[in-house]
Amino acid sequence: MVNLSTIASGLQPTNRLYLSDSYLKSTETTLLRYVPETRKSGYIVTRDTIMHPKGGAQPSDTGSIESPSFRATVKKVLEHSGVVIHYCEVTDGAPTLEGEKVSMSIDWEKRYLVMRLHTAGHIVDHAVLNEVGHDLLSSRAFHGPPESFVEYMGKINRIDLDLLAEVSNEIVRASKRVYPVWVSREELWRVVSGAPNMERLPSLETYRVIVVEGVNAIPCGGTHVANTGEVGRIVITGVKELERGFRVIYNVTE
Numbered sequence: 282m283v284n285l286s287t288i289a290s291g292l293q294p295t296n297r298l299y300l301s302d303s304y305l306k307s308t309e310t311t312l313l314r315y316v317p318e319t320r321k322s323g324y325i326v327t328r329d330t331i332m333h334p335k336g337g338a339q340p341s342d343t344g345s346i347e348s349p350s351f352r353a354t355v356k357k358v359l360e361h362s363g364v365v366i367h368y369c370e371v372t373d374g375a376p377t378l379e380g381e382k383v384s385m386s387i388d389w390e391k392r393y394l395v396m397r398l399h400t401a402g403h404i405v406d407h408a409v410l411n412e413v414g415h416d417l418l419s420s421r422a423f424h425g426p427p428e429s430f431v432e433y434m435g436k437i438n439r440i441d442l443d444l445l446a447e448v449s450n451e452i453v454r455a456s457k458r459v460y461p462v463w464v465s466r467e468e469l470w471r472v473v474s475g476a477p478n479m480e481r482l483p484s485l486e487t488y489r490v491i492v493v494e495g496v497n498a499i500p501c502g503g504t505h506v507a508n509t510g511e512v513g514r515i516v517i518t519g520v521k522e523l524e525r526g527f528r529v530i531y532n533v534t535e
């Protein structure tokens with residue numbers, strides 16, 4: 282594998298279009314760099330992207346990038362120093378013309394499921410904090426197939442899964458608006474609600490906060506649906522005890 286820092290070296294951070302519009306299925310942009318790995322695979326960097334990289338509790342998007350001179354299937358999206366790197370299988374031609382206009386499209390069905398799961402994750406988190414206690418420290422989460430979950434530190438004696446599902450699905454049925462806001466570090470404390478472990482946040486000039494209207498507002502760089510009604514039905518599939526905490530596993534259905 283080619284070193285990611287070599288691929289990103291000297292490039293500006295990528296303009297991530299999905300941060301303001303998660304519903305973009307395709308876009309036109311400019312090819313900035315291609316670093317081949319083999320004759321048929323390599324790494325593409327573009328000025329803009331609609332694809333979410335692996336990380337931030339989400340799986341990588343997949344899709345395609347093409348121009349009149351090449352066609353590539355995006356297998357995995359990675360990130361280094363703010364530069365989004367598309368690992369591709371090149372199926373036709375070669376993406377060697379830097380500065381060339383390219384079109385990018387996303388595997389939408391897969392992404393839309395992740396959007397529903399990610400918003401569901403924020404809702405389940407709210408339900409857990411409500412049911413178990415607001416001082417609970419969340420530790421890790423993953424919003425995507427095959428298994429979505431939110432994890433917390435500490436022990437629980439008992440957790441009512443039916444109640445968690447009920448609280449969660451009430452929010453889904455209430456069709457609450459979901460939207461991002463950008464705030465400064467000073468404003469963050471005023472805007473955020475329902476995120477108990479803020480001290481773990483990196484130090485940034487601006488933060489993106491995902492607001493589920495009337496429910497919570499959590500710093501997050503992920504892709505979300507615009508209305509809780511789009512989530513479908515939330516199913517709490519189980520609770521797993523971990524060495525130093527517990528995991529609440531959930532899924533969404535139609």
Ligand SMILES: [Zn+2]
Pocket residue numbers: 338399403491499500501502503
């Ligand atoms: Zn999130």
